[in-house]
Amino acid sequence: MADTQEDTRMDAQEVEQETPASNVFRAPSIYRPEILKGDTYSHFSPIPKEIDDDMSKECVLGVDEAGRGPVLGPMVYALFYLPVELHHSLLAETHHFDDSKVLTPEVRSNLMRKLCTPDTDLHKSSGWATRLLSARDISAHMLSPNVYNLNAQAMDATISLIKEVLARGVNVTEIYIDTIGRPEIYQKKLERIWPTIRITVAKKADSLYPVVSAASVCAKVTRDAALDVCFEPYQTVHSASEGTGEKEVVAWGSGYPSDARTTTWLKQTMDPVFGWGNECRFSWGTAKELLEVKNTDLKVDWPADDDDNNNMRMTDFFASKGDEGGDELVDWFGKRVTKEMEVF
Template identity: 80%
Template sequence: MAEIIEDVQMDTQEIEQETPPSDVFMAPSIYKADIQAGKSYSHFSPIPQQVAEDMSTEVVLGVDEAGRGPVLGPMVYALFYLPIELHHSLLADTHHFDDSKVLTPQVRSNLMRKLCTKGSDLYQAGGWATRLLSAQDISAHMLSPAVYNLNAQAMDATIDLIKGVLAQGVNVTEIYIDTIGRPEIYQKKLERIWPTIRITVAKKADSLYPCVSAASVCAKVTRDAALDVCYEPYHNHDAGVDESAGGAEVKVAWGSGYPSDTRTSTWLKQNMDPLFGWGNECRFSWSTAKELLEGKKADVAIDWPVEDDSNDMRMTDFFAGRNESGGDELVDWFGKRVTEEMEVF
């Protein structure tokens, strides 16, 4: 049974906090080609100097995410680590990290820029990593016959990021993780994987532990920048003319990407292809998109490709050999449009 994602109802101020600023910092974790192609990927910063000089240094690591609920754009998991003795003094006392939702977009961008600026105290002491889960991959996994739900995808993203840091030889002795689900179940699973590391999984960890706050900023700024990159192909398409402004051209943005944002819901309705829906920036598994496509607004009935019970053939088998593409059928299917380069027989 597919996991149901309920839209989080937000007030105007919360929606603005979730909306990417026009001058969002493009961190090294932004791979434009992969984002626009609907691919998921991971990014790891270099090991910070203060850790690299002595790899036995005990390190604290925090994990948080951004973009779990939106219908548009990726979900991003991030971690941040630094020497334990600097945990509170550098992050909380000096730079005032906090849950990204209570920081202004400008403050978040400025903090992320400092993390990425060589020579800064944050760059020398702290390392970070992100795992970007594209909207296309999230939907493909949630709608596949063997459902891979969002919680499982999130857990695997967290584990993969931590494993990536440990594989570099970083001496992580404490881990703090923010969670939406039941913390005790999450924590026990991680403790079985890393029994020698002290692990704390807690709700609102992003406001309790500075390393999680820093991870929250890394995740949110990466998510904001990625959403901006996703929108680039629509810049000219969504340009309009505002007669009240003397005919000046006005861009119609999709806002925060959350269904409760009227800019987002309006954009989805105005830009829906009756057959293909939207591009790979949209989570087709969200009820907001499914309802628009499957009858309420669409004029064309949609049948997603599934295996035929009577044999082992799929629709896509007529276009490519079973073993030729090496990809995921549903991942490759979403958001494809017929172009001039594609011949239809």
Template identity: 60%
Template sequence: MEEDAAPAAVSSSSGTFTPPSVSDHRDALLSGATFSHFSPIPPSLLPTDPSDPSSAPPCVLGVDEAGRGPVLGPMVYGIFFLPADISDPLLRDTHHFDDSKVLSAAVRSQLMETLCTPGSDLHESCGWATTALSARDIGANMMRPVQYNLNAQAMDATMDLIRAVYAKGVNIKEIYVDTIGPPASYQAKLQRVFPTAKVTVAKKADSLYACVSAASVCAKVTRDAALEKLFHARQVATAAANGEEAPVEEGTMEWGSGYPSDSKTSTWLRNNMHPFFGWGPECRFSWSTAKDMLEAKGNGVKVEWPADEDGETSRLTDFFASGGEEKQGSELASWFGTPASQEAF
């Protein structure tokens, strides 16, 4: 699912900003689907001559992710792009973007709200997009017979986002990516896919390049808001199952950060595991944390699946009657009269 959407200023009950990358895709999020969101492209970034893409100002684009390791919630890839000549002055000097991990939740929320507010300098000069790879899809892909691993899913999400920005007419000349593996091989692959741009893949890119810092903020705020919505939906479903009144607003997330190392997360998983179905679409079933809990003795219901029947073992002669059946007469042959023996010929 992919959608361009006008920004919408929404706040959760905790007072943090809910970006349109979550508020505009509530149904997809709660159903466990993977989805993408693209901000409107500022007119200043589009070509002055529609027939000449190079007439658009040269832009830099940064890529970063949030939520690679958690057992709960989506992994979100974010991209951020703006004219190369204003990147550091606008992002670093004016708004003090940095790696999202070193910024407080309140600062990240405020930066994202400014970015989504029409008339602000960020909104008028910059574009951004996110892809939320759902926990359900991450787990299902990793458990395929031919595994579609997390690095491959991340690479595809990155390339799809960048391709979409090119398709919208933005003149991307430099791409900066926070690495998900060995930087050299990742950079070489992206350079082959996007030969007209200079590609730089580096460790700690979210602290080295301003556009990557901004992408990390978009990804982190989107993931945090998505976690809030997923937790509230889980509360509502649990209350309904127990015949209780559903909570009206999001409260403190009892499942913590969603990381396996978080004691709140592991406690919540143990206390909210269905013995047959496990958990909802908020959980990555391919993670060892979830698999171990389901497979532990006394926790889940053990299911043994029968081996698939091999449909290639039948012989051509299996479709013909045996000698004993011939003596009793063939029903098909008798439709056309009394069967004749071979001696008749």
């Protein structure tokens, strides 16, 4: 798997499925100020009445994600839980939850709206949570000297969500998770953390287990709405410039590199020095390549006395050191401090 974890090539139908609906439902998991600032955060729904009335009730829990591969917008991990006896009857038979990728944006949005509407059967019996990992934080972790890769970030998000639900007293007896990498390795790690819970980690779990399908919908609708929030500043700028003859800012589509609308938007809005805002994953090859090409003729005076950095690209100063690691106390402007340069 590539270091950037970018999407594989998608056909036109897949790109359209990944594109947010124009009227996507904004669930309580959308914290607008945090999203615009580029912050990572978690949201937990209240414990549903049917479980809260009897906390000894055995529950099944599922986890899935949305937005692993895009260059724009957050990655969202979602957790969904409900009483074991309602797992198939309520989710699969009554509401027809499925992998979010095979549901239309409108269907996903409507299911999420029902889940968040008081007095519906979904709201009374189901709890859910999300962890939104911002594009800014994903890239910062991946480009840091001590690389915190996407798999590790995803696994930690999953574990933190489950721990919080268990800490609230929910009696989870079964857990189903869509895998990250090899399912057997992932499953063994989780079983060491929760040895008394029956855990299943599987490929395509979002199409095999209704509770994972429901988590998939929560993750996808939250990401879609968050993507809309990320685009708001650009809509505002465009509205303010109407009638001035300035170039129109196109919609960015699904946010995936395979989407021509996304790459067109990246090229059109890129600042030659700063690139883009908090909505962009600078660690993705798509963004790095555009910056390197655009910055070919950009002159920058770096505060260094020698000529060692004359042929370096701007993005080299933001790249991680890989396995070599680094120490902020002895690193300075991208160069290793030598003994001759130490100050006593």
